[in-house]
Amino acid sequence: MIQNYIFITGGVISSLGKGITTASLAAVLEARNLNVTIIKLDPYINVDCGTMNPNQHGEVFVTEDGAETDLDLGHYERFINTKMSRKNNFTTGQIYSEVLHKERRGDYLGSTIQVIPHITNAIKEKIITGGKYYDFVLVEIGGTVGDIESLPFLEAIRQMSVDVGAEHTMYVHLTLVPYINTANELKTKPTQRSVKELLSNGIQPNVIICRSSINLPDNERNKISLFCNVPKQAVISLKDIDSVYKIPRLIQSQKLDSYICKFFKLTTPSANLSEWDTVLYEESNPLGKVNIGIIGKYVVLPDAYKSVIEALKHGGLKNRISVNIQLIDSQDIEIHGIKLLEKLEAILIPGGFGPRGIEGKLIAIKYARENKIPYLGICLGMQLAILEFIRNVVGVKEANSTEFMPNCKNPVVYLIKDKNKKYTTMSSQQNKLIGNMCLGSKQCKLTSDSRVRQIYNAEIISERHRHRYEVNNLILKKIESFGLKISGRSKNNKSVEIIEITDHPWFIACQFHPEFQSNPRYGHPLFIDFIKAAYIHKNR
Numbered sequence: 001m002i003q004n005y006i007f008i009t010g011g012v013i014s015s016l017g018k019g020i021t022t023a024s025l026a027a028v029l030e031a032r033n034l035n036v037t038i039i040k041l042d043p044y045i046n047v048d049c050g051t052m053n054p055n056q057h058g059e060v061f062v063t064e065d066g067a068e069t070d071l072d073l074g075h076y077e078r079f080i081n082t083k084m085s086r087k088n089n090f091t092t093g094q095i096y097s098e099v100l101h102k103e104r105r106g107d108y109l110g111s112t113i114q115v116i117p118h119i120t121n122a123i124k125e126k127i128i129t130g131g132k133y134y135d136f137v138l139v140e141i142g143g144t145v146g147d148i149e150s151l152p153f154l155e156a157i158r159q160m161s162v163d164v165g166a167e168h169t170m171y172v173h174l175t176l177v178p179y180i181n182t183a184n185e186l187k188t189k190p191t192q193r194s195v196k197e198l199l200s201n202g203i204q205p206n207v208i209i210c211r212s213s214i215n216l217p218d219n220e221r222n223k224i225s226l227f228c229n230v231p232k233q234a235v236i237s238l239k240d241i242d243s244v245y246k247i248p249r250l251i252q253s254q255k256l257d258s259y260i261c262k263f264f265k266l267t268t269p270s271a272n273l274s275e276w277d278t279v280l281y282e283e284s285n286p287l288g289k290v291n292i293g294i295i296g297k298y299v300v301l302p303d304a305y306k307s308v309i310e311a312l313k314h315g316g317l318k319n320r321i322s323v324n325i326q327l328i329d330s331q332d333i334e335i336h337g338i339k340l341l342e343k344l345e346a347i348l349i350p351g352g353f354g355p356r357g358i359e360g361k362l363i364a365i366k367y368a369r370e371n372k373i374p375y376l377g378i379c380l381g382m383q384l385a386i387l388e389f390i391r392n393v394v395g396v397k398e399a400n401s402t403e404f405m406p407n408c409k410n411p412v413v414y415l416i417k418d419k420n421k422k423y424t425t426m427s428s429q430q431n432k433l434i435g436n437m438c439l440g441s442k443q444c445k446l447t448s449d450s451r452v453r454q455i456y457n458a459e460i461i462s463e464r465h466r467h468r469y470e471v472n473n474l475i476l477k478k479i480e481s482f483g484l485k486i487s488g489r490s491k492n493n494k495s496v497e498i499i500e501i502t503d504h505p506w507f508i509a510c511q512f513h514p515e516f517q518s519n520p521r522y523g524h525p526l527f528i529d530f531i532k533a534a535y536i537h538k539n540r
């Protein structure tokens with residue numbers, strides 16, 4: 001089976017939405033019955049995203065097989081049906097560490113190790129392995145053309161055309177066409193410069209996608225076509241829009257998918273975007289609105305909660321309710337108290353690490369529990385829900401987690417004891433701190449009389465994990481006798497996976513991250529039900 005590769009580079013500036021554009025293009029190709037996957041190449045030196053600060057880099061997206069990856073993989077899974085894995089994201093750091101490992105082992109038989117061919121070969125190998133079994137492999141290169149770090153990646157993708165044949169490789173360049181107010185004009189010069197930069201790396205783009213605040217007029221399209229040596233129908237306009245889920249239609253309306261199929265000499269049915277049209281209909285015809293608060297600690301960068309935010313919106317789509325999300329810093333609650341929560345119709349506490357802001361989150365949980373406000377706790381949000389319950393309902397005031405008080409006696413939450421947990425990262429073997437981290441998909445059994453069992457409409461579910469602490473089983477009997485129900489456990493019965501408070505309209509918290517499996521077309525049962533509960537609460 002021969003793969004067709006589409007390489008996507010970015011020009012002029014970062015933050016043009018290369019990830020979303022790549023994902024949307026893949027969605028349109030998938031809608032033509034093609035089997036599509038996407039690989040993200042990240043030029044930074046970190047080996048993976050596991051240890052990167054969410055305030056700087058955004059969320060860490062976790063795949064089924066437990067890789068801690070770039071948040072773009074979340075976009076990919078929200079737009080196409082193919083599941084991502086650790087084969088779909090790699091970094092300069094990972095490439096170098098593997099090449100150096102081989103060098104130390106003597107695999108290169110004494111040769112001089114160089115960027116070309118050793119690093120570029122390693123990059124190409126990763127692309128080929130990740131793309132096996134797919135008709136189309138979209139490869140997004142992180143960063144902007146001209147960055148020092150991306151040079152080996154650009155060189156590798158240039159070589160790919162020689163290796164697999166120009167007829168199986170296409171280069172798509174995404175650039176900015178800025179609108180200059182004083183001149184009342186869109187400017188194509190930055191795009192021309194950027195293409196020139198790409199040419200200096202030996203890559204002639206086949207398609208240019210132009211981000212701009214307004215539609216690209218014919219004149220500018222002609223100019224870009226002429227100066228950048230690209231047919232006019234391959235200059236695509238991507239104007240600013242209010243919803244990312246409109247992009248597949250926007251791309252398809254300019255026939256980019258037909259152009260690509262023609263380029264690769266493929267005959268396929270035309271793109272069936274009816275599911276996307278439904279999403280757009282749901283989005284633009286809401287019947288109501290709810291205010292949801294996310295109480296977090298990485299709120300300066302909303303991308304730190306990207307999948308949670310998207311999952312809430314998807315829950316809204318399936319209920320035809322528009323979701324207004326307020327990101328609230330839990331440390332602000334410590335200062336200003338519950339008045340910050342008063343306008344909310346539901347409260348969500350997402351994942352997080354470390355002691356900062358914990359007290360504020362506990363205040364928010366107490367407020368949601370006592371005032372019967374729908375509450376969804378995710379990972380840390382579940383551990384804290386249990387902690388709050390033990391302190392304030394069971395009455396054990398000194399209860400704590402060893403994450404916040406390492407020497408606390410009889411902890412409620414402690415480091416995962418089972419060192420042989422199946423899912424660990426590659427880096428974890430060398431790092432004591434993440435050596436016992438539970439990562440990736442795990443099955444969970446839901447109790448027959450629980451609310452979550454009804455919500456999921458299934459007994460066994462599979463959800464993704466990312467945590468190194470877990471609930472102490474010795475406390476369970478006590479909390480259950482006070483009305484906090486353990487409604488799901490791991491399949492081996494050893495770990496608490498999901499809890500609910502029975503005497504509350506909607507109080508559910510889980511050890512796993514349901515947000516990673518939500519997508520706009522189908523939503524996720526927990527988020528759909530949560531938004532419904534918020535709406536009911538609002539109208540009570």
Ligand code: GLN
Pocket residue numbers: 350351352353354378379380381403466467468469470
């Ligand atoms: N810090 C907690 C743990 O490691 C929760 C992690 C999370 O919320 N993802 O268990």
